[in-house]
Amino acid sequence: MPASPPSAAVVDLLGALAYGELSAFDHLADDAGLAPTLTARARMSEMAAVEFGHYQRLAERLIAIGADPEAAMAPFVAALETYHSLTKPSTWPESVVKAYVGDGLAADFYREVAAFLDADTRDLVIASLVDSGHSAFVVDRVRREIEQDARVAGPLALWGRRLMGEALSQAQRVVAERDSLASLLAGGVDRPGLDLAALGRMFTRLTENHCKRMDELGLAA
Amino acid sequence: MPASPPSAAVVDLLGALAYGELSAFDHLADDAGLAPTLTARARMSEMAAVEFGHYQRLAERLIAIGADPEAAMAPFVAALETYHSLTKPSTWPESVVKAYVGDGLAADFYREVAAFLDADTRDLVIASLVDSGHSAFVVDRVRREIEQDARVAGPLALWGRRLMGEALSQAQRVVAERDSLASLLAGGVDRPGLDLAALGRMFTRLTENHCKRMDELGLAA
Numbered sequence: 001m002p003a004s005p006p007s008a009a010v011v012d013l014l015g016a017l018a019y020g021e022l023s024a025f026d027h028l029a030d031d032a033g034l035a036p037t038l039t040a041r042a043r044m045s046e047m048a049a050v051e052f053g054h055y056q057r058l059a060e061r062l063i064a065i066g067a068d069p070e071a072a073m074a075p076f077v078a079a080l081e082t083y084h085s086l087t088k089p090s091t092w093p094e095s096v097v098k099a100y101v102g103d104g105l106a107a108d109f110y111r112e113v114a115a116f117l118d119a120d121t122r123d124l125v126i127a128s129l130v131d132s133g134h135s136a137f138v139v140d141r142v143r144r145e146i147e148q149d150a151r152v153a154g155p156l157a158l159w160g161r162r163l164m165g166e167a168l169s170q171a172q173r174v175v176a177e178r179d180s181l182a183s184l185l186a187g188g189v190d191r192p193g194l195d196l197a198a199l200g201r202m203f204t205r206l207t208e209n210h211c212k213r214m215d216e217l218g219l220a221a
Numbered sequence: 222m223p224a225s226p227p228s229a230a231v232v233d234l235l236g237a238l239a240y241g242e243l244s245a246f247d248h249l250a251d252d253a254g255l256a257p258t259l260t261a262r263a264r265m266s267e268m269a270a271v272e273f274g275h276y277q278r279l280a281e282r283l284i285a286i287g288a289d290p291e292a293a294m295a296p297f298v299a300a301l302e303t304y305h306s307l308t309k310p311s312t313w314p315e316s317v318v319k320a321y322v323g324d325g326l327a328a329d330f331y332r333e334v335a336a337f338l339d340a341d342t343r344d345l346v347i348a349s350l351v352d353s354g355h356s357a358f359v360v361d362r363v364r365r366e367i368e369q370d371a372r373v374a375g376p377l378a379l380w381g382r383r384l385m386g387e388a389l390s391q392a393q394r395v396v397a398e399r400d401s402l403a404s405l406l407a408g409g410v411d412r413p414g415l416d417l418a419a420l421g422r423m424f425t426r427l428t429e430n431h432c433k434r435m436d437e438l439g440l441a442a
Binding site: 073 | 240243246247250251253254258259260262263266267269270273274276277280290291294295298
């Protein structure tokens with residue numbers, strides 16, 4: 001039993017992460033249908049199943065601190081569904097780049113916010129990172145496709161920039177609309193937080209890591 | 222390392238079960254989108270993730286006996302996708318009835334075929350049954366909907382009959398096309414099998430269990 005009611009900010013953060021995972025499950029499962037082989041389809045379905053496992057742990061944590069997962073997730077449905085509807089892959093290479101970029105961005109974001117959480121919630125968030133990285137299988141595949149046909153690199157590089165742009169745009173919308181999340185990241189009376197400049201540096205770090213990942217894929221960021 | 226090459230029948234059976242699970246994952250994940258609440262959507266997504274776990278164990282077993290999962294599944298893609306395309310739910314009650322009926326039918330079928338397998342494969346198939354039954358949550362939900370509005374019972378009962386009809390029709394198509402599966406069920410020189418009459422009784426038992434499940438849902442079979 002929690003010693004005190006959970007802070008609105010922690011419920012918000014867990015709700016945002018939980019819906020992020022549930023929607024990732026949904027869209028990865030959907031995108032697996034674009035796979036050219038059953039083996040490739042199974043790999044992307046596996047990523048979806050892993051994200052569902054993350055969702056379950058986040059939902060359990062919400063219940064443990066006395067929050068309702070459904071209510072906690074509701075404020076973030078629009079932003080995440082908008083992101084996914086604006087970045088719906090129409091080819092298999094697009095879907096693997098999206099899976100890789102999205103997985104990496106989510107892991108970076110988990111690492112960034114972990115510092116602002118209580119110890120139990122932080123442990124949970126860190127544990128979610130351990131079985132991430134299932135998207136690494138795509139790196140070789142994308143590099144090989146580009147080697148075989150250099151013309152695919154341009155459109156895929158553009159696709160990667162669009163994914164990052166839409167993700168940042170929705171993240172900024174969420175932070176702007178949810179005071180509690182903004183105050184979690186900006187700090188409070190009892191703990192340090194990020195001032196606006198530090199928040200800007202966080203977005204810069206996320207973007208830099210994204211550029212490194214695009215580079216690993218052999219794509220211009 | 223297996224003592225001898227796997228029998229074509231065991232590879233066929235594992236391939237059929239594996240693709241059954243992979244396609245169940247895909248369609249349950251898709252149907253979860255019809256859910257009226259995030260909680261209900263998460264419940265059906267959970268069923269999908271459980272089916273994916275079954276797929277993984279079956280694929281690992283295929284690899285362990287020296288078979289290629291992709292090749293083993295390929296002959297069953299058409300039958301299962303035909304089943305799913307002919308039984309695509311258009312409402313949430315239809316999708317929960319399909320999940321419940323499909324989950325139950327699969328479990329019954331696993332139990333029926335387990336007797337014809339070598340000990341290791343049998344243990345795997347039986348283990349897949351242990352974490353089935355995630356669909357039980359739908360029973361209360363469907364019963365309550367029918368109590369609230371008796372008019373939904375008729376169309377849903379018809380839907381249940383259609384699901385069973387299409388499943389049996391595809392199963393018969395598979396048995397007719399795949400000699401090795403038919404011979405597994407029909408027995409061989411070294412072990413007893415089902416003669417035609419016994420095969421008929423098996424289909425009768427599957428149908429009887431289906432009727433019991435429809436009854437539990439409060440639907441005429």
